[in-house]
Amino acid sequence: MRTTVLAAALAATALIPQAAAHSAPARPGACGSGQLCLWEKPDFTGARQIHELSTIDIESCVPLPAGSEVQSLANRTGRPVTTYQSAECAETGEFETYPGGGTWVPRSPYQVRAFKVWEN
Template sequence: MNRMRRRIVCALALTTSLLTAMGAPSASAGATAVAACAPGQVCFWATPGFADAPVVSFELTNASVEQCVSLPDGVDARSFANRMDRYVTMYQSRECATEGDFGTYPGDGVFVPDVPFTVRAFQIWEKS
C-alpha cells in the first residue's frame, strides 16, 4: 500500500510541477503586455502571446471615435491589448467590413493573447 501511495504522490507532484512551469510563460507574457501598452492605448502585436514589443499602438489622439482605423500596410495583428476605457471592435478586413470576422471587446484592461482571426482594422466606440 505504501508503494501505491508513494507513486500517487510522485505523480501528483510531477503534474503540479508541469502545470506550474507551463503557466509561468503566460503570466510573464501578460506582464510584458501590461508594461508595453500604456493606459488609454490599444496595442497590437504581430504574433500571438504578446511576443516582442507591440508593432503599433493607438490612442484617442491618433484614432478617431466611431471611424474605421486600418493598421498600417503590412501590419497584421495576432494579439492585442485594449487599455482604453471604451469598447473596441476588431476586424479581419482593413475596411472594417462585417463580411469577415470581427469582435467587440470591452475596455479597461482586456488582453487577448491569441485573437481567433487576424486583425487588420479596428473601431473605437463612444462611451455609453
C-alpha cells in the first residue's frame, strides 16, 4: 500500500512542472504607467497601440481605426476602461470594464473596436 501511494505521489509531482509550463500565463507586454495599451494579437503580441489620458476625452467613446484588430490589452491609466465589441460603444454587443490599477488581459473574449475611459 505504501509503495503504491508513494509511487502515485511521485508520479503526480513529476507531472506538475510540465503542466505548469503549458498553463503559465503570458508575460505582459510593455505598457507604461498612465497608458492604455492595445495589441493586435493575443498574449500582448503584434502591433501595439498606446493611448494616454492626455489625448483621450474622458467618458467619450473612442473608436479604433477601421480594420484595426485588438485581441489583448493592458489598462494602466489609473481609471476604469470599458472595451466594446461595437465601434460606437453600443451596449448591444459585448463589453467589459477593466480596473485601472494595472489590468492585463492576454486574450479579449471579443474583437475590441472601441473603448471608453471613465472618471474614478
